[in-house]
Amino acid sequence: FFFANKIPNFLRRLFAEGAFSQAFVPVLTENHAQGDMDKTRELIARAAGTLGVIVSIVTVLGVLGSGVVTALFGFGWFLDWMHGGPAAEKFELASLMLKITFPYLxxxxxxxxxxxxxxxxxxxxxxxxxxxxxxxxxxxxxWFISPQMSQPEIGLAIGVFLGGLVQFLFQIPFLIKAGVMVKPKWGWRDPGVVKIRTLMIPALFGVSVSQINLLFDTFIA
Structure with a gap:
């Protein structure tokens, strides 16, 4: 469970709450300060659409390639799985749980x-x-799902998935009330998105170095 929860959280800190937020918030604040809500909504739509496509691709690849990701970061388990060792079952379980937790990203x-x-x-x-x-x-x-599972850890992975879903749904009414619930649009070349991308480059580098080091330190430990 720790392994399956760590990977999507690593990507979350790298993109969602890390480099992207550091770049998006200043651009949105500057745009909103101009007092034109239509322009603000357009920026939100373009940013959400562009980010949504990228994260959807990463999520699908993560789910489909969960075995590869598990082999990369849990190499010892992978070797045991290849040779029928005692940790082979851990590799299969971690790969399955990662399929469940990856959509949390x-x-x-x-x-x-x-x-x-x-x-x-x-x-x-x-x-x-x-x-x-x-x-x-x-x-x-x-409490309620794990006891029903032959492998209780899977219940915790389902909890992570449901936790992400509930958080997502919880915020929607507040976005609607604030008048900023917009239809996402692709906007790779939109001026606001270009500005966000430009600001993301140094932020992404800074955040990625610390997060990658933390990730590898954790698995080595």
Missing amino acids: WFITFVALSGAILNTLGKFAVSSFTPVFLNVMIILAA
Whole structure:
């Protein structure tokens, strides 16, 4: 469970709550300060659409290639699996759990995006309270789902998935109320998105170095 939860959280800190947020918030704040909500909504739509496509591709690849990811970061388990060793079952279980937890990346990316939008509009309480749902769903899954599973760890992975889903759904009414629930649009060449991309480059490098080091230190330990 620790392994299956670590990978999507690593990508979350790298993209959603890391480099992307550091680049998106200043651009959104600058745009919103101009007082034109139509332009603000257009920026949100373009940013959400572009980010959504990228994260959807990463998520699908992560789910389909969970075995490859598990082999890369759990190489000892992979070797045991190849040779029928005692940890072979751990490799298969970790790969299965990663399939379940990887979509959490998609949900939490949009949770982070929504939180940044609501914070910019002065709605701080919503994004502050939202993370509670992840812990609640994991606890509920441990109580009610894990005991029903032949491999209880899978219940915790389901809890992570449900936690991401509930966080995502929880913020939607507040986005609607604030008038910023927009239809995502592809906007790779949109001026606002280009500015976000430009700001992301140094932020991505800085965040990625620390997160990659932390990830490898964790698995080596």
